Amino acid sequence: MLVYICEGEETEIKEWFKTINIVGVPLNEQELLNAIYSGSFVTKAKEQFSNSNSPKINVWSDYVSGSANRQDYLHTALEWVAARNSQSVEQYMSMHRNDTDINEIKTYFETIIDWIDATFKETTSEMRGLEWGRLYEKFHTNGYNTDEIWKRVEELLADDFVTNNRGVFEYVLGGEEDKSLLNIRVFDERTKKAAYQKQTNEAQENEHSNCPYCAMSDNANKTKIWKLADMDADHVTAWSKGGTTDRTNCEMLCKSHNQAKGNR
Secondary structure, eight states: OOOOOSSSSSSHHHHHHHHSSSSSSOOHHHHHHHHTOSSSSHHHHHHHSSSSTTTTTHHHHTOOSSSTTTTHHHHHHHHHHHHTTTHHHHHHHHHHTOOOOHHHHHHHHHHHHHHHHHSSSOOOOTTTTTOOHHHHHHHSSSSOOOOHHHHHHHHHTTOOTOOOOOHHHHHOOOOOOGGGGGOOOOHHHHHHHHHHHHHHHHHHHHSSSSHHHHHHHSSSSGGOOGGGGGGGEEEOOOOGGOOOOSSSGGGEEEEEHHHHHHHH
16 A cells, blocks of 8 residues: 655645546546645544434535545635635635634534525425525525515526526516526527518618617617618517517617617
């Protein structure tokens, strides 16, 4: 059996562990950190977060990805508490290496889990692995009606036009303001070209702009025929107000008016 004795800075030791670990099952990031910052803190933390027989794992696994045996729960708990303190996981572990008390990380992790449980009535697979630490810090002071918020989650998860289901939870927590979180399905090229051709033909026949908003203006763009590349597809009725992403609800606007229209 070979025994390696490592000396040097913690960053150098980390690189050495990576080098000697090429053979066999590679250590993941947290397993490497546990080796580098071994001590009373890691021992206590592993007792809490790395016990695969703990009944708490059944609850945690609804929201945290990975395996207790591979230190994924511990890594998530460290990420959350370190971020709150504006630190990296390595900085936090280095600072607390010789601590015998893990109450801060334990309490903070359980507080976040309890907040998720209290905010959402049920769980879905999309909830696993979200940035719950960041979401807790951003939204935990808000009050929510659990029935209403879960109803909206279910509606959005069932909406075919929402292509990023994992963004639904931050979207509803944030008051449904940031639609970019949902990655709403956009109009395809065929639909955009058809709408552009229809509007352009009508505009040329009636001697006004093919952008409906420009056509209503009193400036030089009132009769401007925009090129397809200079226009964006827009929902006539906004998606958030029930509008669909299909040909019947598509109109082409010049880029300036599309940006100005927003969600009105």
